[in-house]
Amino acid sequence: MTGKHRIVVLGAGYAGLAAARRFASKAPDAQITVVDRRARYVERVRLHQLAAGQRIPEWDLRELLEGKGIRFVQAWATEIDTVTERVILDGAPALEYDALVYALGSKADQAGMPGAAEHAFSVATPEDAVQLLEQAGTGRMVVVGGGATGIELAAEVAQARPDSRVLLLDSREPGAWMSPRARAHVRRALERFGVEIRSNSKVIEVSAAGVLLADGELIESAVTVWTTGFGVPDLARRSGIAVESNGRMLTDATLRSVSHPNVYAAGDSAVIGGPGDRELRMACATALPTGKYAADAVVARMRGREPRKLRFRYVFQCISLGRGDGVIQFVHADDAPGRTVLTGRTAAWFKERIVRGAGRAARP
Ligand SMILES: Cc1cc2nc3c(=O)[nH]c(=O)nc-3n(C[C@H](O)[C@H](O)[C@H](O)COP(=O)(O)OP(=O)(O)OC[C@H]3O[C@@H](n4cnc5c(N)ncnc54)[C@H](O)[C@@H]3O)c2cc1C
Structure with missing residues (x-):
C-alpha cells in the first residue's frame, strides 16, 4: 500500500x-x-x-x-x-x-414489548433523556426495569423532585444481580427518596393508560420509562x-x-x-x-505484528443513588459480585471520580 x-x-x-x-x-x-x-x-x-x-x-x-x-x-x-x-x-x-x-x-430496546415503542420513554440517548425531562410534573412515573439504569433514574428523579411519584417495577428485586448487602442498600435508599418498589411484576403491555401486568392488573402511569436493556x-x-x-x-x-x-x-x-x-x-x-x-x-x-489476545477483567460496578449516595459492588474478574461493598457518601464520591475519569479517558 x-x-x-x-x-x-x-x-x-x-x-x-x-x-x-x-x-x-x-x-x-x-x-x-x-x-x-x-x-x-x-x-x-x-x-x-x-x-x-x-x-x-x-x-x-x-x-x-x-x-x-x-x-x-x-x-x-x-x-x-x-x-x-x-x-x-x-x-x-x-x-x-x-x-x-x-x-x-x-440505543433503547422497546421492540419486544407491545405498546412500548409508542407509549414508553427511555433514557438511552441524550435525545431520549431530554424528551423524558419534558414530561416532568405530568404525573406518576413508572420505571420498568430494576437494573442499574432503572435504579439510577428512579433515585435521581425522586431526589431531584421530592413531590414526584416514582414507581420502580421489575419481575425481580432491584439490583438482583448484586450481593445481599448491596441490594439492601439500594432498597433503603430508594425507599428513603419515596420511590415505590414493585418486584415480582411482569409487564405484558404498555399503553397510554399505563402498564398491564401478566396477572391482569393495570398500573396507571402518566410517564412510563422502559429501561430493561439496550438494542x-x-x-x-x-x-x-x-x-x-x-x-x-x-x-x-x-x-x-x-x-x-x-x-x-x-x-x-x-x-x-x-x-x-x-x-x-x-x-x-x-x-x-x-x-x-x-x-x-x-x-x-x-506494523506487521500479531496482537496479543484481549485480556479483560472487571473490578467493580458503580450505581449512583441520587447525588449523595450510591453503591460500589466489587466483583470477581467475570463480573460476579464479591463480598466488598461501599455505600453512602463514600460510594457517591467514588462513582463521581470514576465517571469524571471515564470522561477524561474518552477525550482525545
Ligand atoms: C443512563 C445511563 C447510565 C449508565 N451508567 C453507566 C455506568 O454507571 N457505568 C457503566 O459502565 N456504563 C453505564 N452506562 C452504559 C454506557 O453508557 C454504555 O455502555 C456506553 O456508553 C457504551 O459506549 P459505546 O462507545 O459502545 O457507545 P455509545 O456511548 O452509545 O456511543 C456510540 C456513538 O455512535 C453514534 N452512532 C450510532 N449510530 C450511528 C450511525 N449510524 N452513524 C453515525 N454515528 C452513529 C452515536 O451518536 C454515539 O455517539 C449507562 C448508560 C445509560 C443510558
Whole structure:
C-alpha cells in the first residue's frame, strides 16, 4: 500500500473516542477519521441526571478531535460496503478505509414489548433523556426495569423532585444481580427518596393508560420509562458483516470481525468474550478498554505484528443513588459480585471520580 493507512472509527462514544485517542498516540502516521451523527459528545453515563433536570458535561467533537490531528465527520453511517471498503454516509462523501473500528454503541430496546415503542420513554440517548425531562410534573412515573439504569433514574428523579411519584417495577428485586448487602442498600435508599418498589411484576403491555401486568392488573402511569436493556444499530447486519441475533458484531479474541478481517468492533455494539466464557456486558467499563485495545490490535497488524489476545477483567460496578449516595459492588474478574461493598457518601464520591475519569479517558 502507498500513502497513509486510512483508519475510520464509526461512533464517537466511549469506545470510539478511546480508540481514536489511542490511534493518535500510537499511529500518528495514519489518517484517522471519526464519524458520528452528533456534533457534540455528551457523557452517556450521566443521562439519568440530564433526565432529572441537571446540566451535564458535553464537548464539541470537531474541536476535541481536530485539535489532536483527527479528522471528524458529522454524518449518519448508512452502509459499510465491504467489497469496495468504503463507509457510505448520509450527508457527506463516502470514506474509504484500510481498517475500520465499529463502535456505534446502543440505543433503547422497546421492540419486544407491545405498546412500548409508542407509549414508553427511555433514557438511552441524550435525545431520549431530554424528551423524558419534558414530561416532568405530568404525573406518576413508572420505571420498568430494576437494573442499574432503572435504579439510577428512579433515585435521581425522586431526589431531584421530592413531590414526584416514582414507581420502580421489575419481575425481580432491584439490583438482583448484586450481593445481599448491596441490594439492601439500594432498597433503603430508594425507599428513603419515596420511590415505590414493585418486584415480582411482569409487564405484558404498555399503553397510554399505563402498564398491564401478566396477572391482569393495570398500573396507571402518566410517564412510563422502559429501561430493561439496550438494542444496537443494525448497520453491521445490513452490511453483511457477521452478527449475533440482536445485531452485535461477532469478534475474535483480538476484536476483529469473524467475517471481515479489516473490520474491528468495540463497546456495546460488539460481542466480546470475557473471563469465564461470559460475554462482556454493555458498559462504559467495557467500552473504554475495548476501544483502546481495538486500536492497539489495528496498529499491531498495520506494523506487521500479531496482537496479543484481549485480556479483560472487571473490578467493580458503580450505581449512583441520587447525588449523595450510591453503591460500589466489587466483583470477581467475570463480573460476579464479591463480598466488598461501599455505600453512602463514600460510594457517591467514588462513582463521581470514576465517571469524571471515564470522561477524561474518552477525550482525545
Ligand atoms: C443512563 C445511563 C447510565 C449508565 N451508567 C453507566 C455506568 O454507571 N457505568 C457503566 O459502565 N456504563 C453505564 N452506562 C452504559 C454506557 O453508557 C454504555 O455502555 C456506553 O456508553 C457504551 O459506549 P459505546 O462507545 O459502545 O457507545 P455509545 O456511548 O452509545 O456511543 C456510540 C456513538 O455512535 C453514534 N452512532 C450510532 N449510530 C450511528 C450511525 N449510524 N452513524 C453515525 N454515528 C452513529 C452515536 O451518536 C454515539 O455517539 C449507562 C448508560 C445509560 C443510558
